[in-house]
Amino acid sequence: MTSDSGSLSDSVTIVGAGMAGAACAQVLHHAGVPFRIVDRGRAPGGRMSSPELHGRRVDLGAGYFTVRDQEFTTVVADWESKGLARQWANTFGILKPETVPCTTTGPVRWATPAGLRSLVRNMVEGFEIQDSTELTDLPDGHVVVAMPDPQAARLTSVPDAVDYDAVIAVACGFDGLDIPFRDAAFVNDHPDIDFVVDDGARRADGAPVLVAHTTSERAQQHLDEPDGAIGSVLDALRELSVITTQPTWTHAHRWTFAKPAAQHDSNFALEQQDGRFVGLAGDQWCDSGVPRVESAWRSGTDVGRELILRLGN
Template identity: 60%
Template sequence: MSTGRTPVTIVGAGMAGAACAVALRDGGVECRLVDRGRAVGGRMASPQLHGRRVDIGAGYFTVRDDGFAELVEAWEAAGLARPWTDTFGVLAPDADATTTTGPTRWATPGGLRSLVRDVLGAAGPGEIKAESTELTTLPDGIVVLAMPDPQASRLADVPDPVSYDAALTLVAGFENMPLPFENAAFVNAHPVIQFLADDGARRGDSAPVLVAHTTAEFARAHLSDPDSAVAQTVAAVRSVTGLPAPSWTHVHRWTFAKPAQAHDSTFGSVDLANGTVYFAGDQWSPSGPPRVESAWRSGTDAGRAICARLS
């Protein structure tokens, strides 16, 4: 499409950036979507490891937002997402395993990144393509920084920025994987790990692959050399699950894994001499803790606000 206006630049092709791009497209506003990564998804990353996709960032999503629910209905109808579980295990050192219930968690056969690709059009008519580019200066015109506040702060001053917790994600493959819980488990009062997910149960293919997310404190000590954390993380996993040694492992570093706080609006903006900067992402979540759906809502609301401004 062409509007004759300077395109809006969206920096960050995670769920917030993708949702913003769609809102702009639907409003008839041209945009340019850029991301420093080679694939879209951001913290909804699903790389291929040992022949299958594995979710190494966000572990699942929930559905509370009415607008997001409509999108999820379409994903379910297309076989892209499915209800997973409302019950997680609870593990703790020197304690018996228990369970806790909560909202229904949703999972994806093709990995969470597949949902971002679907939002952008997934190679169909009207697909929005992301450029693999890292910007070091702020472009002129309207810019949307759809990313964690510490990263956005490298390009512009974020209003009341929130801090972020780090994490390491360990993926471990086994010959067989008898777990003391079903689907996933919170790990309480442990110095190394805080969440475990049976990726085979999550994806629905029963693959014996376990994903472990570490505590922020442990991650911070190993951000410069995540490989140095593998042995200790594997030992921690085995201590709480009783599993044998894994056949293979993979570790990923998340310097900005999860917002420690949330903004009280769904997006932010500041007017500068050379244009307006909008801020979006899951940290812009006045309704509660950051979630995939809050990233979608943030990007959608920012995009619609830009359309209203330009009209």
């Protein structure tokens, strides 16, 4: 028996080819539910962006991922066995103006030899991704919108939509590096940057490349022209004694909706609208309270399973 809103043979459109959209696609694929993925990006991955800069991939979006969810642990183990992901570090530096650097220990952070985007590429391998640049309304049929709330709200209503902080990621290449931390560092009480990472350590290729993430306040001043943030970022890195020489190249990437400023108290939303199901997913749908790569995977997986359940009833 099927519901008034469709059946398992009805096609689903997934809007967004980031981690949440990819996870939803995998669930539908394994259940034999027809679907299509649409995305406005030039490549899958969303905020797990790893463009090629000066001959190598550089992670400009999410800095790493952690593993807490038991089911996600199995997924990560498969990535590890394929050489797509590796355990990276559990201790990061802490930098603060006019303060001696120190360290903090936390969960194991995972990184990827080919950039974080490679994980999403692996998940959607064999799936066609259509361009959604011209999409201004929800497409026909069942839909899962897997993107930040401000973007999702352009297509459909989002209950209790959460705001997002902006970030500009600045990558810098050098002839060599001698930095006061290992792997990465959180930056406290600085107006311009709040995270800096040794991308060569993260990627395990030793490349002298740093990636710094601006504070939201600094990013807001340069959303129209991201390159305008580069000077402030370099000044901050000098002030914190991270660098003493000029980089050989720089690259700035704007993230208008980089990270949720809050989160929903459920892992997804799924409602009937005009005789079809409309779902919402993403890292902001996170009842554990801490949005991250893992929560995006959990959200996409859970909304896919719930959609299958409702289509089958």
